[in-house]
Amino acid sequence: MLNRHPEADVIYSDEDKVDDADNIQQPLFKQDWNPETFLFWMEGYQLGAYRRSLVKSSGGFRNGFDSCLDCDLFLRLVEVTSQVFRIPKILYHRRIDSAAAELRQEASKIAIAEAIQRRGTRKPGLEFAGNATGELPKPVEDYHQWLKENFPRADELRSMARAAAALQHNPRISIVMPAYNTPEVYLREAIDSVRNQIYPHWELCIADDASTAEHIKPILEEYAELDARIKVVFRAENGHISAASNSAIALATGEFIALLDHDDLLTPDALYQVALLINRHPKVDAIYSDEDKIDELGMLRDPFFKPEWSPDSFLSRMYVGHLGVYRRSLIQEIGGFRLGYEGSQDYDLVLRLTEKTENIFHIPKILYHWRIHLESAASSAEAKPYAYKAAQKAIAEALERRGEPGEVSMVPLYLGHYVIRYKISDYKRVSIIIPTRDLGDVLNQCLESIFSKSTYPNYEVLVIDNGSTEPETAEVIARWAAKEPNRFRCYPLDIPFNFSKINNYAAGKAEGDYLLFLNNDTEAIAPDWIEAMVEQAQRPSIGAVGALLLYPDKTIQHAGVILGLGGLAAHSHQYLPSITPGYGGHVISISNVSAVTAACLMCRREVFESAGGFNEELAFAYNDVDLCLKIGDRGYRNIYLPHAVLYHHESRSRGYEDTPAKQERLRQEAEILKSKWPKLIENDPCYSPHLTRGRADYSIRV
Structure with missing residues (x-):
């Protein structure tokens, strides 16, 4: 093959499997190289031969992929070269090991998910530069463009040298x-x-x-x-x-x-x-x-x-x-x-x-x-x-x-990242506040997940019924009131929808030391999700605590809020696979953020009250961002947790901002937020001025 194609950088062959009795079985005849389809047959990648200079340039094998080192290496190498060739012969017998295969499969999923992310979102910092043809992957090209625009030129260095000589100290x-x-x-x-x-x-x-x-x-x-x-x-x-x-x-x-x-x-x-x-x-x-x-x-x-x-x-x-x-x-x-x-x-x-x-x-x-x-x-x-x-x-x-x-504890598969689980000093009451209107099946799914999965020993659920008219919703509320008389209460509040006013009203009715604002279209996944949030909310330095929210297809809906994204504010890493580590490990480890969504937000009552609660001028949008920024303005730190995980079936209650009236309302409330927090929206301290404001993927701003 190398004599026929001296330009080859990556070579792979067909393969089969061999059992404990040395019987040959399960041949895998692969496709000729196609960069658009190869991810679909990545269960087979032996025999692989790679140009040594590319292996060295890539950094070699990565830790955290011990069960699929070759898979991960293959995925990264084929991103930077088109000189990939198949030998259509079985040259490799893979020993059958069911336990190892399971580990390999799980690790391969992560490697493939990262590869999809690198290709689909142009995420920087994961691909490497250079190949046999001298071409650059797009993220590296973006970075080199950024360097052209930002790295000091010779005349700028001379100017800096003069400025250095004039420094007072x-x-x-x-x-x-x-x-x-x-x-x-x-x-x-x-x-x-x-x-x-x-x-x-x-x-x-x-x-x-x-x-x-x-x-x-x-x-x-x-x-x-x-x-x-x-x-x-x-x-x-x-x-x-x-x-x-x-x-x-x-x-x-x-x-x-x-x-x-x-x-x-x-x-x-x-x-x-x-x-x-x-x-x-x-x-x-x-x-x-x-x-x-x-x-x-x-x-x-x-x-x-x-x-x-x-x-x-x-x-x-x-x-x-x-x-x-x-x-x-x-x-x-x-x-x-x-x-x-x-x-x-x-x-x-x-x-x-x-x-x-x-x-x-x-x-x-x-x-x-x-x-x-x-x-x-x-x-x-x-x-x-x-x-x-x-x-x-x-x-x-x-x-x-x-x-x-x-x-x-270390984050599995991602050495160098850690999760801290703080000891809860006092299991004080948590008041879970859920505004709702109709959609009884959605509310019931939320309540069922709370009461059946949550292991925190001291909580109450307050449903604020904002003018439901469907009999099914009334039946759901009545059923839970009968089933959980000591932990469930419902208060009617039949007013025009105003998220801030509804939640402020509920906070006045709540008995808990911790307030947990929760959308009715969420669904708890992790049993200790409340404990995880209390662990952080109890700390005197912490203000708002947010969770990892997933769409039902297990892509990310929320991993914190980035100010300035989309012109105002948007969710970090939205739509990326839930197994992505995120930029710099953001998704998989506890991170400070400027804001979190009130679809699942916990804080101490004293913090909420010191910030003046939700701004009732912001009836529909950005009220959670505004609350978090008020909390931050009082010296507290807001935080995102990767291990408090819920599904979020987004905007089921009030729908999307998809009509002229709703869009005008959104514009007006956006202007309120912009006028209050212009400096933070321009430069989110938990983000970087060199990262994009157009997407949630942390790609380079060029």
Whole structure:
């Protein structure tokens, strides 16, 4: 095949199966390559042969797909090359193993769902750059277009250099770099990226961790001789990254410390942007920037555009990453890096440091290129598996220090993401408030799911009947009142529909310490959904708590609200498969958001009342967004939970905004929201200014 088609990048064959008695059975004769249809036969992908340069460029096998490593690799490779060929012969006998096959099938579903998402939604950060023909996948092309528009050009760098010379305060920034057996080219490029900074007030503190590679010491001595700002210490014995980082910190004299891995790169303006922020915010203690990755071909890819400081998101995943800059006095106060947390030593450091300060700032610029090669943590979670257990331990200890006990578990298949289940200190009453009008079958399905599935021991359900006329609805209400006399109440409120007024009325009737606003067209799935929401709502820092809502076909209806999306506000990751991890792991882990939908929203009564309840000017739309923004304005954090899961049969009661009158009403209420919250709608702090405002898929804004 390779002699006939030397351009081939991917080759696959037909296959069959072999049982325990070595009997051949179940031949699978595949189709010739068709990129439009191959996902339908992805149960078979052996024998596969792949061009090594593409495998290296892709980062190789990914952790979290242990049962279908080859499937996931195949899916990613065929996204970046059209040179895919089939050998129409059975060249592979796959051993039958029913248990392994089941695991393989489940993992393959996730790999295929991600592939569909990458193709159908143009989601950035999942595909890699370059193939044998030099063509770029669309997300990478988008990012390269973004770089053309946003990455500083030479004349802009010269202008920044002049501005740097005029800064009132020139903080010295100590770049801390532990090094161990770094490939020569990467080590030199990392050091040169520091020397190429347009901001001159830095020192590079390198601690060699007893490298065995002979080229390390001469290179470091060469650079130390070349530039007096470069300091080097050679450790007598290998102590791993935490000890080596502390040795580098011991060399530092700067006001701030920046962390740089020994094979990564800073952008030329990185330290200037940091110094500029320090001048604008002199009390800043911690700074982080956006980042991307650089592969072995020198291609920039996988940008990660981050939100502003989001403490609960950070407890779920180490999203701040690179570039990280921290006040040296605070690092000294907390004792630097701790031994025993190698691989997640920076996560542990920032968890402890951010407990000492609220002066944490984000620079929404790409200032750091994270190196991808087969041994790097950037290439695959498998590169450093010990890191994830260290992170789990660091988070658990953070909860103890903060007096918020809970259990930390890893998200299955997605190492590096965690779910915290806080201990409920007091099972106070939850008042579940459900407005309804007619559609008795819909209401009954909702109530049945609550009463039959919910395991929380102390709740009441308040149905507010907004003028039902159908006898079936009256029968449903009467039946539940008889069946659950201590937990079910219904109040008639026959007024023109006003969602805000109805829920405010219900809050006055509720007896609970927690108010849970719930649409009548929802259906509980997870039995502990109420517990999950109470765990968060009980925390003094938390305002509104939202859930993962799914359409009946198990695509996402709601995973938090993004301000500015669609011009005003819309749901995160809407219509994507429920098994998608989401951008930066948003869907699968607890995340701070600016708002959540009132289709399922919990908060403490005191929080609701302090915000003045729902704005009754907003009778139909955006009342939940407005409530959440009022709550946030009072210093509370709003939060989305991936493990409180319900179906949402959307807008069954009042229908869609599909008539001229309804659309005019929607426009008027949109104007009210815009006039109240223009800055937040323009720049959602839980989103990024560099991500699209036109779709819910977090693609790049170009």
